[in-house]
Amino acid sequence: MKDISTPTPQIIKNRQIKLLGCIFFGNPFHQAKEWSYENEIGNLWIRFMNLTKQYKEYLEKLSSNSTLGYELHLEPADYSTTNQYYVMVGIEIGEIEEIPLEFFTKSLPRTDYVEFTTQMARKREQGAYIYQTWMPREKITQRYPYVLQKYDSNRYRGLDDPSSEIDWLIPVLRGKQKSDTDE
Amino acid sequence: MSELPITDLLLSYERNFEGIKSILNALSHEKRLQILLSLLTGDKSFRELKKETNLEKTALAHHLNQMIAIQLIQKPAYNTYSLHIDGERFLRIIERAFQHTNLKLTKDKEQMETRQFSAKFADNFFGFEKNTR
Known part of the structure; x- marks a missing residue:
């Protein structure tokens, strides 16, 4: 396992990510708290995994x-x-x-990303370090109000394993660079 | 207003190429566009335009003469400059066309969507709100 006590972020340039999966809108933590298998996000993963078995070859x-x-x-x-x-x-x-009816697709905006890895046991402090310390120091700001978590089955071994690793992708604007559409 | 068939459109551009080019050339300069927009609000003197555009006398005179020559502006009296009806027409047509461009829509979308997380939202995964207290 590599040492990620202080995550080393990478800049991913000009990337467009397209996703296929299941969606949820609401408060995912009204039944169970964050980082729990019992919350709505856990349920969403179960639904998705069941559908993937059904549509494996596809x-x-x-x-x-x-x-x-x-x-x-x-x-x-209006989240607040x-x-x-x-x-x-x-x-x-x-x-x-064209996709099976119960799946949804999402084409995210083409943008630069900051990518970094956190360990399950220290995800909050490592994430806060990138978001609050590293990004401002590098004059990097969040571009859109979303974040992607990436789970690699070779490094993620479940919520209960403190050494499980999660990769994060934050869409960003770097330095004084403006968006593609600015003059 | 019905649209010209493509063949007629091409033919018109072919016939009027130099005239259209001179108009686009005039409108494509920041200071000349600034002068035209200024005259939308009413007639101006040379001194007023010089102050507004921050141009040297010779440069301002050059821009004004260029636009008088192609009738985007006119000089109805000594030291008075006004927008020609054609000048106003072009400003309106360009603005109207721009409203329907992908460039405008993309810029608007970008403006609407570009923002950071609220601290409350980031706190769901980064412990952000607690660290800022």
Whole structure:
């Protein structure tokens, strides 16, 4: 296991990520707290995994890497008053094509990302270090109000294993660089 | 207003190529566009335009003469400059066309969507809110 006590972020340039999976909107923690198998995100993963068994061959054709799972957290503008937000769990796909009815696809904006890895036992402090210390120091700001968690089955061994690793992708703007559409 | 068939559109551009090019050339300069927009609000003197555009006398005179020559602006009296009806027409047509461009839609979408997490939301996974207290 590599040492990630202080995560070393990487910049991923100009990437467009397309996801296929299942979605949830609401407060995912009204039944069980964060980082629990019993909350709505846990239920969403179970639903997705059951569907993947049903459509195994289909998904193998669409997905470039079957060892990676993605979890998207998207904050809508009214989150502060509703406590409700979007969660999508699924896999990355190449092209968006006709898909089985219960799956959804999401084409995220083309953007740069900061990618870093945290360990389950220290995810909050490691994430806070990147978000609050490293990004401001590097003059990097979050571009869109979403974050992606990437689960690699070779390094993620469940919520209960403190050495499990989770990769994070935050869409960002770097330095004084403006968005592609600014003059 | 019905749209010209493509063949007629091409033919019109072919026939009027130099005239269209001179208009686009005039409108594509930041200071000339600034002058035209300034004259939308009413007639201006040379001194007023010089102050607004922050241009040297010769540069301002050059821009004004260029736009008078192609009738985007006119000089109805000594030291008075006003927008020609064609000048106003072009400003309106360009603005209207821009409203329907992908560039405009993309810029608007970007403006609407570009923002960071609230501290409350980030706290779901980063322990963000606790660390800022």
